Amino acid sequence: MDINQKILEIRNLFEKDVSILGKDEIYLKYFSKNTGLITGLIKEIPRLGIEERKVWGPKINSLSKELEENINLIDESSKLLIDETIKLTKGEKGYLHPTTETIREMNNFFKFYGFSVVEGPEIETEEYNFRKLNLPENHPATDLQDSLYINPGVLLRTHTSSVETRVLTENQPPIRVVVPGKCFRNETLTATNSSFFYQYQGVVVDKGITIKNLIQTLTDFHHHLFGDDVVLRFRYKYYPEVSPGLGTDIQCRFCRGEGCSVCKYRGYIEVLGSGMIHYNTLKMCGIDPEVYTGFAFGMGLDRLVMQRYKIDDIRKLYGGGIIYK
Amino acid sequence: MIIPLVWLKDYIHTSKSPKELAKAFTEIGLMLDKPIYGEVLDLEHRMDRADWLSIIGCARDIAAFEDLKLHFPKLISQKLKKTEELFIHIKSDKVNRFRTRVIKDVKVGESPKFIQDRLAAYGLPVINNIVDITNYVMVEMGQPLHAQDIDKFEKKEIVLRETAENETIQTLDSSLMKLKEGTLVLSENGNPICIGGIVGGLRTGVTENTTNIILDSGNYDQASIRRTSREVGIRNETVLRSEKFLSPELVDLAIIRATDLILEHCGGEAFENDDFEKEKYHPRIMTLHKERLDLISGENYYFDQAEKILEALEYEIIENKDNKIKVQVPFFRTDVEVEDDLVADVIRIYGYSKIKPQPINNYPPTDITPATLKFEAKITDLLISSGFHEHITDPIVKFDGVESRIAFLNSVNSEKDSLRLSIKETLQNVLKSYSKHGKSEIKIFEIGNVYSKEGENLIEEKVVGIMYESGDNQKNSEYIRRVIDLILSNLNIAFVLKTSSKHISIFSNERELGYFNGNFAELKINDLIKLTSFKSYVVTEFENLSKEDLTFVSHIDSQNGEIIEYAKNVSPLVAKIEFLGEFIDGSNRKVTFRFYTAYPNESKKIREEIMGNTSKRFNVTFIS
Numbered sequence: 044m045d046i047n048q049k050i051l052e053i054r055n056l057f058e059k060d061v062s063i064l065g066k067d068e069i070y071l072k073y074f075s076k077n078t079g080l081i082t083g084l085i086k087e088i089p090r091l092g093i094e095e096r097k098v099w100g101p102k103i104n105s106l107s108k109e110l111e112e113n114i115n116l117i118d119e120s121s122k123l124l125i126d127e128t129i130k131l132t133k134g135e136k137g138y139l140h141p142t143t144e145t146i147r148e149m150n151n152f153f154k155f156y157g158f159s160v161v162e163g164p165e166i167e168t169e170e171y172n173f174r175k176l177n178l179p180e181n182h183p184a185t186d187l188q189d190s191l192y193i194n195p196g197v198l199l200r201t202h203t204s205s206v207e208t209r210v211l212t213e214n215q216p217p218i219r220v221v222v223p224g225k226c227f228r229n230e231t232l233t234a235t236n237s238s239f240f241y242q243y244q245g246v247v248v249d250k251g252i253t254i255k256n257l258i259q260t261l262t263d264f265h266h267h268l269f270g271d272d273v274v275l276r277f278r279y280k281y282y283p284e285v286s287p288g289l290g291t292d293i294q295c296r297f298c299r300g301e302g303c304s305v306c307k308y309r310g311y312i313e314v315l316g317s318g319m320i321h322y323n324t325l326k327m328c329g330i331d332p333e334v335y336t337g338f339a340f341g342m343g344l345d346r347l348v349m350q351r352y353k354i355d356d357i358r359k360l361y362g363g364g365i366i367y368k
Numbered sequence: 369m370i371i372p373l374v375w376l377k378d379y380i381h382t383s384k385s386p387k388e389l390a391k392a393f394t395e396i397g398l399m400l401d402k403p404i405y406g407e408v409l410d411l412e413h414r415m416d417r418a419d420w421l422s423i424i425g426c427a428r429d430i431a432a433f434e435d436l437k438l439h440f441p442k443l444i445s446q447k448l449k450k451t452e453e454l455f456i457h458i459k460s461d462k463v464n465r466f467r468t469r470v471i472k473d474v475k476v477g478e479s480p481k482f483i484q485d486r487l488a489a490y491g492l493p494v495i496n497n498i499v500d501i502t503n504y505v506m507v508e509m510g511q512p513l514h515a516q517d518i519d520k521f522e523k524k525e526i527v528l529r530e531t532a533e534n535e536t537i538q539t540l541d542s543s544l545m546k547l548k549e550g551t552l553v554l555s556e557n558g559n560p561i562c563i564g565g566i567v568g569g570l571r572t573g574v575t576e577n578t579t580n581i582i583l584d585s586g587n588y589d590q591a592s593i594r595r596t597s598r599e600v601g602i603r604n605e606t607v608l609r610s611e612k613f614l615s616p617e618l619v620d621l622a623i624i625r626a627t628d629l630i631l632e633h634c635g636g637e638a639f640e641n642d643d644f645e646k647e648k649y650h651p652r653i654m655t656l657h658k659e660r661l662d663l664i665s666g667e668n669y670y671f672d673q674a675e676k677i678l679e680a681l682e683y684e685i686i687e688n689k690d691n692k693i694k695v696q697v698p699f700f701r702t703d704v705e706v707e708d709d710l711v712a713d714v715i716r717i718y719g720y721s722k723i724k725p726q727p728i729n730n731y732p733p734t735d736i737t738p739a740t741l742k743f744e745a746k747i748t749d750l751l752i753s754s755g756f757h758e759h760i761t762d763p764i765v766k767f768d769g770v771e772s773r774i775a776f777l778n779s780v781n782s783e784k785d786s787l788r789l790s791i792k793e794t795l796q797n798v799l800k801s802y803s804k805h806g807k808s809e810i811k812i813f814e815i816g817n818v819y820s821k822e823g824e825n826l827i828e829e830k831v832v833g834i835m836y837e838s839g840d841n842q843k844n845s846e847y848i849r850r851v852i853d854l855i856l857s858n859l860n861i862a863f864v865l866k867t868s869s870k871h872i873s874i875f876s877n878e879r880e881l882g883y884f885n886g887n888f889a890e891l892k893i894n895d896l897i898k899l900t901s902f903k904s905y906v907v908t909e910f911e912n913l914s915k916e917d918l919t920f921v922s923h924i925d926s927q928n929g930e931i932i933e934y935a936k937n938v939s940p941l942v943a944k945i946e947f948l949g950e951f952i953d954g955s956n957r958k959v960t961f962r963f964y965t966a967y968p969n970e971s972k973k974i975r976e977e978i979m980g981n982t983s984k985r986f987n988v989t990f991i992s
Contacts, residue, residue: 135755137811139748142760147745157732160741165817166774166828177705181591183415183611188598191764192777193826217733225816227764229780238784239762249730253666254715259725277723279397279716281414281703287664287712289720290399308403319664322706336663361762363797366805 046084046099050106053080057110066117073110081107138367141352141360142241142344146223149243152267153221156260158245161220163206165227169196175208175327176284184283191229191238199227203244204284207339210246211320211328216335217249223344234356241344246320248330248337254287254319257338261291261317268347269293274300276311285318285339315342369398371426372489373407375508379427380436389430395720396433398426408489416703418612422510425700432680432717441508445627451639453518454582458644459529462552462589463564465616466528467623467643469583470518474498474636476576483633492605498574498581501629503605510700511585511614511622512606514562516572518580522557526584528564529553535560538570539602548599552592554584565593565610567602582641583630585623587616617649617699651696656710658691664711666726670718677717678710740830743897744815747832750858754851756811756834761794763787763816772820787819791833792888799837810837815893830893837887844887852882852889859896860903864930913943914968916975919960920983920990922950928959931986938981939974941965958991 053073060069073081084103088096139147150160163171173185191199200206206222222244230238247256258277265273273293280290292313295306302308317340325332345357359365371393373386382389390400390409398420402410411426419425424440431438453470478484479500487494492503502513531551536544537560547553553560561569565588574581593611597603627638656678658671675688684696697704704710715723748758767775767786779785788794795814802810813834820827836847852874856863863876871885876899882891918935922928928950936945948960965974979990 137752137754137756137758139752140758140760143748143758156728159733159735159737161736161738162741164828166819166826183590183594186594188778188780191779193774194777197826214736217730219733220736225763229776229778231780232784237762238779238781239764247728249728249733251663251730252728253726254664255666255724255726256728258723259727262725276394277720278395278399279712279720280399281397281416283416286706286708287715302403309400313399319708322708361760363759363761363794363799363801365759366798366802366807367757 046087046095046102049084050102053084053106053110056080057113061113061117066114069117070114073114074107081110141348141354141365145344145348145351146241146243149264149268150221150223152264153245156219156263158219158221161206161210161222162224163200163203163209163222165200165225166193167198167200167205169198171208171212172198172200172202172205175212175324176204177321177323177327178283182283189229191227200224201228202226203242203341204339207244207246207284208324208328211248211325211330216330216337218337219247219249221245232358234358235346237345237357237361239361240357241348242341243344244339244341246337246339248320248325248335250335252319252336252338254289254338257289257317257319257340260338261289261315261340265291265293265314280316280318282316282318284321284324286321288316288318291315291317291340314347315340317341369411369413369420369426370490371409371411371423372486373409374489375423375486376427376430379424379439379441380431380434381439382434382436384434392430392433393426396429396716398429415612418609418614418702419510419700421609421612421614423508425510428680428682429717432677433719435680438680441625443621443624443628445624445631445638448627448638448640451641453524453639453641454521455525456642456644457525457527457529459527460552461646462530462592463528463586463644464589464646465587465619465644467585467619468526468641469623469627469638470580470641471583471627471630471634471636471638472580474579474581474630474634476574476578476634479504480633483629496574496576497634498578498630501626501633502583505622505626505629506605506609509618509622509625510609511618512565512609513583513585513622513626514568515574515581515583516561516568517574517578518582519578520572525556526561526582527555528586529555531560537561537563539563540568540570540573545600548596551596551599552588563596563600563602564588566597566600566607567604581630583623583626585619585626587614587619613702615649615699615702616645616647649699651699652704653686653694653696654704654707654710656693656695656707656714660707661711661714664708665715665723667724670714673718674710674714677714681713681717683710740893740897743900744830744893747855747893747896748815750855751813751832751834751851754811754854756813756851759795759798759812759814760816761791761797761814763794763819765793772822774819774821774826789820790818790890791816791831792835792890795833795835795888799835802837808839810835818890831882831890832893834889834891835887841886845884848884848887848889852884852891855891855896859900861896861899861901862933864933866930911943911966913964913966914971915962915964916971917948917960917962918975918978918990919958920988921956922959922988927986931959931982931988932961934985935961935963935978935982938978941967941970941974942978 073079088100178185190201203222203224210220226240226242228238230236265275276292278290280288282288292311294300294311297303297305300310302310306312320337320339322332354360386404386407390404393411394400398411401412413420428438451470456468476496476498479497483500483504484494487500487503490507494500498515502515506512531547531549531553533549535547538544552564554562554564561572588610590611597607631638656674661670662668675685675693678695679685682698686696687694764784765786765788766783773786773789775786791814798812799810813832815832817828818831834851836844838844861876863874866873866875871883873880874882879895881895932945932947936942943964943966946962948962950959965971983990
């Protein structure tokens with residue numbers, strides 16, 4: 044063993060430790076009975092030959108004395124103490140709006156299934172917002188009172204289905220898209236109803252698309268969103284732009300379908316409307332309904348977002364009433 | 369639709385519990401909407417199925433689903449002797465059908481118990497046998513009807529017409545009501561006695577002294593009913609039905625059934641009176657192809673059940689051969705438009721819970737996600753990583769008279785009747801919330817549309833709005849300026865700034881891509897996309913650049929950025945240019961910048977070129 048080298052190393056190490064470690068820690072590191080570095084050196088002395096002992100013994104002793112004195116001189120108060128048990132505050136990163144975060148998560152799911160993400164204008168014509176969705180004039184759902192009109196025939200889109208008709212008109216199958224988007228209705232504001240809200244729409248048109256494909260897609264999607272243990276219920280539901288229509292509910296997690304105040308005693312919570320795209324819609328959009336079939340689904344995003352992030356009022360979600368921690 | 373089970377069981381015999389029936393109704397399209405109280409189901413009604421606004425209609429579908437027999441009430445008084453007691457004049461094209469009957473010598477009194485029980489379970493008040501029977505038949509068959517006391521008519525006529533200005537009516541359930549011009553009414557001797565398809569009037573109403581009645585049942589323009597109902601503020605059981613697409617043929621069913629019940633329970637003698645029909649009814653014939661059913665359902669076994677299902681739903685089977693079923697659509701199914709609706713009926717009654725899911729097998733199509741969306745995400749991520757919080761705010765604001773602002777024609781809310789011109793208008797609401805929570809340094813942004821109009825042109829444009837608020841104006845503008853640098857340098861967009869009275873505009877390639885002012889900046893996403901270009905940030909070799917500083921005396925503040933930007937492009941040998949600072953020297957504003965070049969030997973020439981061209985172009989003086 045090269046004792047000279049060892050002494051040098053210990054001295055260098057000690058200099059660094061003095062600025063980092065506390066008084067007790069440093070004492071233990073060098074002088075503890077079992078693991079102390081100086082203790083270790085002293086333990087080596089008896090193993091040396093007589094001549095070496097004569098030379099190195101005093102050197103080791105003087106190093107030991109020197110370090111001990113230096114340790115006593117350490118002024119604890121001047122030292123920068125780092126307590127690693129204290130949690131640091133968070134960094135300078137910002138957060139996404141809960142709706143964007145949710146949309147991204149959904150998009151990621153659908154991208155994996157070959158869907159593109161598209162968008163369309165918010166200022167729409169009746170043609171795309173109503174007519175091509177098989178909603179003729181005078182249809183109760185097209186009541187002027189329920190939509191925000193800018194000019195006669197021009198309004199803010201009332202659903203993302205308007206983007207569906209645009210995509211179907213501007214593209215030929217195969218088509219697979221999802222549409223997250225802002226929608227508008229002429230409503231009086233309440234905690235659950237807003238004139239401004241978000242919808243998420245999905246559209247598939249191709250050869251041989253069936254209602255079985257729709258149910259599979261919705262099942263996978265809900266498992267992704269709510270976990271594999273979610274219980275789904277599919278039922279017939281009418282929407283003018285589809286036939287056959289399909290409503291999708293998830294079983295209430297609180298009562299397991301028995302009915303409680305959370306699910307308004309229905310046992311299930313409605314999440315989504317869907318169906319096979321109406322024959323007339325495909326036709327009006329320039330797609331041959333005898334060759335191609337397809338499905339579409341649409342859901343309100345806000346209730347889902349509010350549930351996930353524990354927001355009780357839609358006016359807070361989009362009215363500037365939320366901040367991030 | 370409210371379904372008292374005691375009433376439902378008049379038409380189907382089932383021992384199923386309310387809960388089991390609710391489950392079945394839900395699966396076929398009539399979702400249980402409210403908790404079950406006792407023996408009454410409250411089911412959600414979708415507007416297309418006008419026939420589901422009747423107990424018999426709901427019973428028909430549940431019978432088909434549960435494979436039960438439907439016991440339809442026997443109709444007796446199909447044809448009667450004609451009388452011309454009251455003349456009917458139709459003077460409005462909002463009337464599709466108006467059929468009347470006269471019943472003489474009725475005894476008004478209490479209704480039989482079964483009617484009282486059913487109306488009470490449904491939630492309708494019990495009044496007298498005549499009125500109760502019209503209500504009973506309305507709920508049973510889904511067609512509103514109406515009885516009036518003939519002896520209270522001053523003239524023996526009913527005119528269906530649209531009101532002139534300032535007409536009024538005394539309704540059964542309220543005081544004097546003023547009617548808007550163009551309201552469809554039944555009138556007698558010039559005065560409205562009833563708002564067609566909505567509510568009856570007090571004057572000709574049936575009372576305990578009534579002995580002769582006229583029974584009418586009509587079908588009117590649905591949109592007009594909805595409009596009038598809103599105008600007069602009445603939404604009763606009659607309106608709920610009249611405003612839907614009821615078949616004009618349903619009138620017959622209702623008036624015959626009501627006559628039968630009146631004759632049985634109130635006595636008297638019945639006669640046909642006038643019957644107006646705008647258009648003759650033609651039954652619709654449709655064909656269900658096995659091929660189509662297989663295509664939509666994805667299975668080949670549905671077709672075997674199709675005839676039985678369609679028959680149970682009262683489609684009349686005309687022919688079933690060669691994998692095609694030709695049917696006559698029942699008159700009450702006004703919702704059936706295309707063959708897929710027959711497909712829907714078959715799959716629905718077969719049971720949605722029996723559909724087996726199957727993944728899509730086709731190849732996924734080409735990705736058509738527009739570049740804008742990916743680009744937006746990139747800007748979002750850039751800002752998030754710089755500590756900005758994303759917010760989304762409702763773009764609807766109060767109209768302030770600004771000409772370029774888009775306003776709505778019909779908003780119900782006077783505080784929200786137009787669209788934002790800038791994100792700032794709505795994003796600043798978030799600022800207040802942060803301040804309220806005691807946050808002192810607020811960094812927020814939103815990506816969304818702003819809206820404006822130029823003449824007839826309506827413009828929606830996607831922008832990113834960025835806000836920094838520290839409470840110190842100087843600090844705010846410096847920070848915002850830095851964020852703009854951050855974004856544009858990340859996107860590799862060269863830009864110059866130009867000051868105007870409103871704000872500082874950001875220009876690149878002669879295009880104004882945004883502006884900033886105080887604590888806020890707004891950039892147009894579409895312009896950013898057009899201008900952005902790829903930039904390699906990788907350095908592989910050591911670049912030995914030599915540098916030189918230049919100082920000039922500026923005259924106009926807002927030009928300096930432009931001057932430096934210009935200087936950069938004077939010589940291709942300039943590798944980069946850096947702004948060093950500006951200082952005031954007496955009355956002069958001096959600006960210093962530094963250029964770098966990889967050609968030190970050409971340094972002097974470059975320097976002269978920059979000084980020469982720049983001073984000529986901008987009329988500034990360089991200091992040596």
